[in-house]
Amino acid sequence: MSEIVALALEFKKRDPKKILGPVVGKVVKPMPDLQVTILSGQVVISAESLYITEKLYKDSYDMPVTGDLTIDDLVKSIEGNIRLEVEVLKVGELVMLVPAGNGQEYFIIDRVRKAK
Numbered sequence: 001m002s003e004i005v006a007l008a009l010e011f012k013k014r015d016p017k018k019i020l021g022p023v024v025g026k027v028v029k030p031m032p033d034l035q036v037t038i039l040s041g042q043v044v045i046s047a048e049s050l051y052i053t054e055k056l057y058k059d060s061y062d063m064p065v066t067g068d069l070t071i072d073d074l075v076k077s078i079e080g081n082i083r084l085e086v087e088v089l090k091v092g093e094l095v096m097l098v099p100a101g102n103g104q105e106y107f108i109i110d111r112v113r114k115a116k
Contacts, residue, residue, distance in 0.1 A: 020099055024112060027093045031059075036095060036108070051100070051107045052089075060085050 020038075025045070029035035034047040061084045069076045089095065094113060097106040 020103070022096055022098045022109075025095050025097045025106075025108075027089045027091055027095060030091055031057075031088050034089065036097065036106075038097065045097075045106055049105045050097075051105065053107075053109065056089060056108060056110070058086065059088050 023038045025036040025038045026041070027034070028037050028044070032047070034050060034052070036045045036050065037043065038045065062081050063084060064080075065082050066079045067077070069078050089108075089111070093111055096109045096112045098109055099106050
């Protein structure tokens with residue numbers, strides 16, 4: 001390799017790395033070992049490189065319930081809690097990802113879908 005080519009390669013190393021902007025990904029493996037593909041499946045991003053919003057992460061909610069339950073002529077007052085289980089990201093769902101500053105980690109912002 002000539003000295004000029006070697007020098008050109010050194011300058012190329014200094015060029016800033018291209019970082020993708022927001023991209024659409026596809027969930028290929030569910031939580032807790034979440035995996036998302038981007039660029040038409042060319043790149044697989046594993047859970048270690050993903051940040052997920054609380055809204056998408058939470059899988060159950062406790063909700064207080066108070067009121068009257070009526071069955072036929074029987075009225076019963078109830079008070080307590082119910083637990084609502086929510087299925088988090090499912091295989092095949094599309095998500096919007098935004099790269100972190102290092103270009104190696106991504107934030108999953110929300111589920112998305114095609115308009116048509």
